[in-house]
Amino acid sequence: MKLSNVLVVEDHPAHFQLLQKLLEKIGVTGITRAGDGEEACHKMEAAEAPFKLIISDMKMPKMSGLEFADRVRQDKRHYNVPFILVTAESDTDVIIAAKEHGVTAFLSKPFSVERFKERIELALSADSD
Template identity: 30%
Template sequence: MSKIKVLVVDDARFIRERVASMVRNAFPDSSVDAFENGRDAMKSMQARQYDIILCDWEMPQMSGLELLQWTRTRPEYNTVPFLMVTSRGEREYVLKAIQAGVNDYLGKPFTSEQLVQKIVKALGKGGRLSPEQQERAAKLLQEDGGRKEPTAKSMPKPKGLAQLRCSNQTFKCAIKDLNLREVKVVIKNEWVFPVLLDQVVVDIEQLSGDAVARLNGFVLSVQATEARQDSPYVEVRVQFADDDPEKMAHLSKYIASVR
């Protein structure tokens, strides 16, 4: 095969562009089409044939699962590799995708290396990649191999767990540092972030499972933990705005317990 035809489906423009860029970088002779929902992707699939489909789960008009189910009813797409690229990693979602005929699953956030590995694995099985394409992909993976993801040993031990509640999103996070004035937390990079200066509520979880008094504050800064666009984690600094003596007393006890 001289030219790989790839279909990327994701309602987030940044993710679509990022995935398309990763594919073109690993496979320069590839042809990539990208759409923001399953319905538009389905129309394109009826007009042309693709060699692999990289699809998000939650999208407007037609979800990734619905597109997958439709794909498996089409003779021309019955065996075409379908890779679900999503933050939905819960067991029930994985099982639904497997039952519908998904070939593989890639959780967000992901690195270029992880995506290329999945593509090579999927296309290599059916002989859809030429030796030259496999060689280039292998070289790219070798180059990316030097950029290791942070490990548990290299990451500082968190001072607890928390939930960061913003106006329209809740983030599960690990506490990096904490005092009576502010908290630094780390969240997974899923390409959705707290807004700078946005009002937030921080719920700190005790080891016993009980929650510390909810603390009001605002976002002081949002920053990647690594100097790379696909940094797996993001640090969020929150300034507390509470003067409630009872809340401060609870917080002081918690800080003392984790020092």
């Protein structure tokens, strides 16, 4: 997979490192980390070019993944960027809420490398429709 310029929003450094390794394993480069939704909003504003993909944790300090998804969908440069929400929650209400907040794809923890790659491909193909 050739993909560069990805924003990963994750408050736990160890979880970010895992996501980063998985992304690198499938060929993704140019990975930017934000520790919470507020920091991610600042990184989106400062970015020279819009991110090509955003991967965000659901539960974070200051702003939830759903609140951050709302902010992304209101941003002039990032409103149509594929957005993957990663969470340990997988009940139907959470999935429905994620879709209502503009989340492109949903990834339940724990997941395999294959499932991770599949969700990324799904999110990117949804963007090209």
